[in-house]
Amino acid sequence: MNEAADRRGHSRFFVCRAEALPPGERVVREVDGRSIGVFNVDGRFFALHNRCPHRGGPLCLGPVTGTTLRSDDFRYVYGRAGRVLRCAWHGWEFEIESGRALVDPKVRAKTFPVEVDDGDVYVLV
Amino acid sequence: MIDCDVHNSWASSRELLPYLDPYSRDFLARGELPGGRDSFPHAHQPWLHPEGFLRTDAIPPDGGPPGSSYELLREQLLDRYDLEYAILTGDEAIEVSTLANARLAAALARAANDWTIDTWLSRDARLKGSLVVAPQDPHAAAAEIRRLGDHPDFVQVLVSTGAQRPYGDPFYHPIWDAAAEVDLPIAAHLGGQGGVNANPTGCGPPTFFFEAHALLCESGIGHVASLIAHGIFEKWPNLHFVLIECGVAWLPAILWRLDADYKALRKEAPWLTMLPSEYAARHIRLTTQPLEQPAELRHLWTLLEAIDGENTLLFASDYPHWDFDDPERLQVPPAWKERIFGENARELYRLPKGAEATHAAAEPRGA
Numbered sequence: 001m002n003e004a005a006d007r008r009g010h011s012r013f014f015v016c017r018a019e020a021l022p023p024g025e026r027v028v029r030e031v032d033g034r035s036i037g038v039f040n041v042d043g044r045f046f047a048l049h050n051r052c053p054h055r056g057g058p059l060c061l062g063p064v065t066g067t068t069l070r071s072d073d074f075r076y077v078y079g080r081a082g083r084v085l086r087c088a089w090h091g092w093e094f095e096i097e098s099g100r101a102l103v104d105p106k107v108r109a110k111t112f113p114v115e116v117d118d119g120d121v122y123v124l125v
Numbered sequence: 126m127i128d129c130d131v132h133n134s135w136a137s138s139r140e141l142l143p144y145l146d147p148y149s150r151d152f153l154a155r156g157e158l159p160g161g162r163d164s165f166p167h168a169h170q171p172w173l174h175p176e177g178f179l180r181t182d183a184i185p186p187d188g189g190p191p192g193s194s195y196e197l198l199r200e201q202l203l204d205r206y207d208l209e210y211a212i213l214t215g216d217e218a219i220e221v222s223t224l225a226n227a228r229l230a231a232a233l234a235r236a237a238n239d240w241t242i243d244t245w246l247s248r249d250a251r252l253k254g255s256l257v258v259a260p261q262d263p264h265a266a267a268a269e270i271r272r273l274g275d276h277p278d279f280v281q282v283l284v285s286t287g288a289q290r291p292y293g294d295p296f297y298h299p300i301w302d303a304a305a306e307v308d309l310p311i312a313a314h315l316g317g318q319g320g321v322n323a324n325p326t327g328c329g330p331p332t333f334f335f336e337a338h339a340l341l342c343e344s345g346i347g348h349v350a351s352l353i354a355h356g357i358f359e360k361w362p363n364l365h366f367v368l369i370e371c372g373v374a375w376l377p378a379i380l381w382r383l384d385a386d387y388k389a390l391r392k393e394a395p396w397l398t399m400l401p402s403e404y405a406a407r408h409i410r411l412t413t414q415p416l417e418q419p420a421e422l423r424h425l426w427t428l429l430e431a432i433d434g435e436n437t438l439l440f441a442s443d444y445p446h447w448d449f450d451d452p453e454r455l456q457v458p459p460a461w462k463e464r465i466f467g468e469n470a471r472e473l474y475r476l477p478k479g480a481e482a483t484h485a486a487a488e489p490r491g492a
Contacts, residue, residue: 054388068395074356076395091389103391 010113010124018119021045024082028060032125036112039064039096041083046096047123048085049110053101057089059109067093067102126452127210127470129412130314130369130441131202133245133252134192134216137163140244144236149229166233167220168320170287171330172337176447183445191445192216195248202444203251206452209467210251210476212280212441214314214369215241218257219285223320230259231269238273246278253474255283255312260297261321267303274307280474281310281367285317286344287325291351298360305361310410310473312367313348315341338448341415345371346379349409353383356396358408365473367410370443374417377431380405406433410473412441413457413465414450426458435461439470 013031015038021027026039028050035050037060050060066081084102085094093102099109113124135141138158142150158164183191183201192198203211218237221230234257246254256279258266270282282304290296292313304311318325318337325344331337345368352358352366383401387394397404419425429438435458443449457465470476 068392070398071395072359074360074396093392101388103388 012115012122012124015047015114015121015123018045018116018121021121024064026060026064029123031123034125035060036123036125037061038114038121038123039085041096044097045114045116045121047112047114048094048096048099049112051110052087052089052092053107053109054087054090054092057087059085059087059094062086062088062091064096065093126206126208127212127440127467127474127476128202128206128208128442128444128452129212129367129439129470130414130443131198131211131213132192132216132444132446133195133198133213133241134190135165135240135244136187136189136193138165138217139163141233141236141240144239146232149232149236152229165217165220166224166229167217168223168322170318170325170337172332172334174334174447178334178447180445180447180449190216195245198444199249202442203249206442208251209478210253210470210474212253212255212470212474213241213245214255214283214312215257219283219314219316221257221259222261222285222287222317223322224259224261225321227259227262227265231262231265234259234266235269235272238269238279242273242276242278246276252278253280253476254278255281255314256309257283258300260284260288260292260300263297263299267299270300270303270307270309274303274309279309280476281312283312283314285322286313286315286348286368286371287317287319287322288313288344288348289321289323292348292366293351293353293355293357295355301357301361301364305364308363310365310367312369313345313371315345315370318344338415341370342372342375346375349376349379349405350383350401352409353397353401353404354394356394358404359396359398365408365410367412367439367473369412369441370414371411372415372417373411373413373432373434373438374425374428376405376411377428380432402432406437410437410439410469412439413455414441414443415448416450416455416457418456422456429458434458435464436469438465439473440466 021040023040028037037050038047052059065084067084069077069079071077085096099111101107115122179191185194185197221233224230241254245252258269380402
């Protein structure tokens with residue numbers, strides 16, 4: 001595991017080669033004593049702490065899905081496909097990009113910056 | 126003081142004859158009735174009260190059923206407790222919900238409403254009425270709401286808690302639509318547990334009356350959950366729902382559960398913009414009787430705090446039924462009394478202050 005501190009004090013940890021993490025896929029790694037999930041959402045990479053802010057469940061082991069969008073005409077309008085992570089335990093929905101819970105945006109899963117450097121994916125912790 | 130559950134009764138269902146269409150009049154005059162002549166068409170719940178469910182001291186001198194004499198109701202309730210208003214909920218009328226014949230049910234509800242105007246509401250300014258509808262035909266119910274919803278003395282629409290499905294179901298939306306149009310709350314009173322309403326409790330009918338009575342809350346729970354889940358209060362944001370005689374202490378636990386489950390499964394109801402408990406606090410009111418009274422009152426009061434009981438509870442006596450709550454003995458947190466015994470109902474039903482004065486002026490009408 002490569003490691004280097006950036007100027008904000010983050011340490012950089014190698015996760016995998018970018019081609020090993022195609023769109024729609026995820027890897028979950030132990031990084032610096034923490035379990036972190038790294039997700040490829042349409043070619044962009046996001047990292048979330050594998051610990052749900054609801055009850056501490058393994059958030060990053062849950063399904064990546066879409067969901068019903070807020071609707072005021074009492075119909076189901078499906079959207080956000082591939083951008084929602086449901087916790088493996090109780091099924092709370094989180095926006096992968098921001099870590100925010102859909103039901104209450106004040107509740108957030110911890111996120112980490114991700115860098116791609118020469119085809120290598122790094123998470124900054 | 127405002128009493129939000131007072132049962133006025135007819136001495137005989139034949140009092141409704143002048144208000145019925147010919148088909149329904151024939152039915153009352155010659156058709157099969159569940160308790161013989163004078164009884165009201167309805168299906169009975171599968172358990173029976175071993176002593177009858179009425180206060181035996183409320184039988185009028187003429188021997189009619191309790192609640193059938195205005196003079197006695199006035200003496201035992203209105204004057205005895207110096208009520209500012211009594212919200213009448215009728216007695217057997219809501220049982221029309223048990224009938225398979227929805228046309229007959231709607232006709233009986235219409236007759237009961239007209240009878241209520243003539244027999245009670247025109248008699249004493251302290252009396253306010255509930256507009257009974259038969260929910261098994263929601264369009265007929267909506268028509269009845271539009272027919273009488275502007276009458277100044279009807280303060281709510283009333284159905285039984287016994288129902289063929291929970292009231293948030295889109296099947297019933299015509300009823301909510303009409304109530305919103307005439308700007309009246311919808312109330313559900315315990316009852317209608319028989320006939321086409323085949324699910325009085327979830328695991329099958331209880332055996333004994335006392336056993337059933339302790340489970341009064343069950344169908345009320347189902348309606349509360351359904352209204353919130355189906356977004357009734359998003360679709361009609363000015364409406365209120367009043368749950369009558371279903372107890373109170375279960376509500377915080379159910380709302381905690383609804384909140385928790387909604388947080389995980391919000392995708393099922395993406396029309397909601399608030400937690401279930403927030404909808405309940407804004408839109409659902411509960412009458413107190415029969416208020417749970419544990420040995421340690423603080424146990425109850427802690428629960429009531431969790432549902433903002435000061436602002437969501439409406440005092441009700443249930444006169445003249447056997448489980449009547451005497452307002453002089455009912456224990457609620459002292460600081461909440463003004464709201465529970467009057468102000469919450471006044472705001473919900475938009476009742477002007479000073480009906481007693483109006484009543485004094487109107488008194489000769491009823492004399």
